[in-house]
Amino acid sequence: MPESEREPFQLGIFMPNCSHAYCISSYKPEPDDWTYESNKNIAQAAETAGFDFLFPVSRWRGFGGETNYLGTSLETMTWAAAILAATHTIRVYSTVHVPVFHPLVAAKMGGTLDHIGQGRWGINIVSGWSATEFGMMGIELLPHAERYQRTTAFIEILKGLWTQEPGSFTHVSPWYQITDGYVMPQPMQQPHPPIVNAGTSDAARDLVARLCDWAFIAPPSAEATPDMADDFKQRAQAYSRQVRCAGMPFVLWRETEKEAQAEVQRIMDQTDMVAAQNWASGLSIGSESMSGFSLKMLALGAGALPVVGTAYQVAEQLARLYELGMDGVLIEFLHYYDDTVRFGKEIVPLLRQMGVVA
């Protein structure tokens, strides 16, 4: 897309709808930010600060260790309903695990949520990876390739129910059978609310290229960003579509770079190694081959990109992500409420000056 046609950088918050979000560390000043009251306050502050969207994580149990990382969490369809009702302009996403929801129920809930928010809702559809979470429900974790085939069917059903004449959509696949599918109300947004997938495997990239509007991804470094973002976009072009990519930075800034780095060090020094190991091995990212240092790096924000320094350095690093092909970011903070307010006062004006946000 020519630079002149590119939309401004979209600023999002990876919301703390779960405990210890998202530091896998016992150094976490407000581990219980998961409460609705806290999420509502952060959401309202985000709207004032100039953020574009709010994004939750979907979890069904914690990862053990001394923190029981993410062990208490608000379910994200019901969470979004309340957050939409408490805000006015900001977009709010839900995250849905394909194996847990029937797509017609998700389509109906989505139609409802989009009406509650007057056209401000979006959906992140994830295939799921935690055998422990699904195991407790007696749900089998499908082999990776089949997981994504099923997610493809799930998204095709959502789109069919949201865009075709109610009562006319039919679908048959090994996982679903929809006969004369009827969902009313359909969502307010036309043709449908934005659809996100948060996966990076080959299968995930192809799914996004064919059917999604956004890829929410976590490249291992800023340097790895252009290749990954370009790959998603080129694959979409092959289907005559456009997709956008958002990255996941952990943002922390202080008066001096030294102070900011010292705070990062405190988080890493108090890594909850048991929870980090459980999280990493559950995600099958090669826990045996991961050094202690890699696990410590997870402590900051479970795979988030560290964006650390002074306010100006942080703004520069975010602007760089935009240059490298990211169309947005879902930001993790250490002190969610305070950092949301400070970000609006100290970082957003810099990003405006740099010409990356509206």
Ligand SMILES: Cc1cc2nc3c(=O)[nH]c(=O)nc-3n(C[C@H](O)[C@H](O)[C@H](O)COP(=O)(O)O)c2cc1C
């Ligand atoms: C930004 C982001 C958000 C994610 N949110 C969730 C989530 O809420 N629940 C979940 O089970 N997995 C979540 N994931 C994990 C992915 O959906 C996916 O399972 C994982 O990245 C492995 O995907 P892959 O097998 O396609 O590489 C998230 C990943 C990213 C990068």
